[in-house]
Amino acid sequence: MKKRTLLTASLALMLCPPLAYAQTDARHPLTLEQLFTLADRNSKSLRPAVTGVAEAGQAVEAAQRARLPDINASLSGSFLGNGCLIDRDLGSGMKAPMPHWGNNFALEVTQVIYAGGALDGAVALSRLQAESARQTLAADRNKVRFLALGYYLDLFKQQNLLQVYDRHIELTQRTLRDMRARSAQGIMLKNDVTRYELLLAQLELTRTQLRNTLGILNHDLATTLGLPDGTVVAPDTTLLQRSLPTDDRTCWLERAQTQSPTLRQLDLATAMSRTQEKLVRSSLRPQVALVAAEHFDGPITIEVPPIDKNFNYWYVGLGVKYNLSALFKTPKSLRRQQLATRRNQEIAEDAREQTSLVIHAGYTRYREAYEQLRTREKSVELARQNYDVIAHRYANELALVTDLLDAANARLSAEVELANARIDIVYQYYKLHYLAGTLQDN
Known part of the structure; x- marks a missing residue:
């Protein structure tokens, strides 16, 4: 009876709120706003786009x-050799002395006053x-933040x-100690002990x-944010x-149609194509310029x-x-x-349609995440009730230790699924x- 009471107390202790994930390195508490600020400031993926804006x-x-x-100036000096006068029939010629030092200076100014709209x-x-x-x-900022x-x-x-597995391991170790003691007393099969050793x-x-996955994710995130190793x-x-807000689907569609950088880029591509048309037409018009020169x-x-x-x-x-060749x-x-x-217009129309589809799917998943949360909350409530019943029966020697462990595992799993369901709501919201x-813009 004493052993059962100790094991019940141990299980209850394991089900208390989790402690912080232990690390030997310096911990860096980070809010979501700080995350976005660091990503904007330190991400190397954004630097080419920033340079592109400049x-x-x-x-x-x-x-x-x-x-x-346009202003052009030229200055040159030259050495002139003597000339030669030759008859038309190339029969004879004579030397023609010339001044040997020459100079040339020119200043030319051209101001276009009409270029057919090219400028x-x-x-x-x-x-x-x-x-x-x-x-x-x-x-790019949208992508880096996501x-x-x-x-x-x-x-x-x-x-x-990881916190769940830490608790499960400690529970399994405590159970194994109890089972080995019972096996030494001859009241438990060694095969049951071996099964729990394999589970451990x-x-x-x-x-x-x-832990390895956590290390990889932490390194990737720290690198993206420019944090020290x-x-x-x-x-x-x-x-x-x-x-979090629960705006309707129409509101999200309107935001996407008016604020999406990708859709704006496609609209700008269409506008640039129209401007290119004007530039091509300008070659059919004459160019008129004022000219002035000094020599x-x-x-x-x-x-x-x-x-x-x-x-x-x-x-x-x-x-x-x-x-004339422009004709x-x-x-x-x-x-x-x-x-x-026309091609750019068609690409933009297709992109708007695809955006509408993904917004619809994303909004559905967002609402679904709330349904999942309600289901997980009910699961936690039932798992806790079940654990309380099994723990009471085990304390009165009416249930096996395996029944108690199963109830504890079900409660822990339900609680972590509840926490992950809350995380999924946050994820689906920001994915929208x-x-x-x-x-x-957030």
């Missing part, structure tokens, strides 16, 4: 400066590309599971695998007590004999340029660009944000 900003400035005038189109295209780069960064969240919640789940070995192997991330347990050359070699003096002259005028080349290019625009493209 690059696109410079491209806009470069396109705007294309409207400024404005280039600026508009660069701005669209800059916005696309910002949406790429938002989409990746870090997956590591974070998986770590949470695995720690819960399997539990210890599974615990080792869980050896840091042990401690998830925020209060996360499970948060009240300072010497000596004057167009006279015979040459005049050893400098000649300075300047001019201002209006230039018109038209590419038969541009129509094909324009048709190709129109087809590209990820699918809608709004996780990067």
Whole structure:
């Protein structure tokens, strides 16, 4: 009777709230908000997109400066050899002395005043590309946050599971000691002891695998967040007590259609194709520019004999340029660009449809997670009632130890499934944000 009472008390102790997962390394408590902040700040996956935004900003400035005038200056010095005057029939010739030192200086300015919309189109295209780069960064941030969240919640789940196995192992060890004592007294078969020894070995192997999984998840998460080696991330347990919104499916669809970076990128791709059409059409129009030049050359070699003096002259005028070959080349290019625009529109429409499908599925899973939570809560209630009944019967020698262990295992499993069900609600909620493209706004 005394042994039964001790075993019952041990089982009750094992079912108390779990202690923190022990680690020798420094623990780093981390809330979900801190997780997202660290992911945004330290993730190397975001750096190319950040650089891409800066690059696109410079491209806009470069396109705007294309409207400024072109200014070219040239300066050269030369040595001129003596010339030779030759008869038309090449019969005879004579030497023509020339000034030997020559100089040339030119300053030319060209200001385009009409380019058929090419300059404005280039600026508009660069701005669209800059916005696309910002949406790429938002989409990448959405992915990095969801990746870090997956590591974070998986770590949470695995720690819960490890605590369960730690308790099961200790329970099995206590049971084995009791069974060996009974076997030594001849009131229990050795085969039953061997069976529990095999169970203990399997539990210890599974615990080792869980610890390795925890180490891998912790390392992946710490690397993603840029934390020092050896840091042990401690998830925020209060996360499970948060009240999450239960907006209807229509609300999530509207968010995705208006805020998804991926859908915005596709809309921008269509807008860029239309701008490209305008640029192609601009080649069918003439270019008009103001031109001005200043020249300072010497000596004057167009006279015979040459005049050893400098000649300075300047001019201002209006230039018109038209590419005649565009009349038969541009129509094909324009048709190709129109087809590209249509293709981008079709891709965007398909993406919106696919987004609607995944939002519908994600919302269904989110609501299902609440149903699962209610089921797990009922399971825990029943498992606790069952354990109380079996423990009372065992204390009065009306149940076997195996019945008590089965009841304890059922209660522990139900409790960890309840905790994991709460974690799954959090996961499904933020997955909806990820699918809608709004996780990067949280």
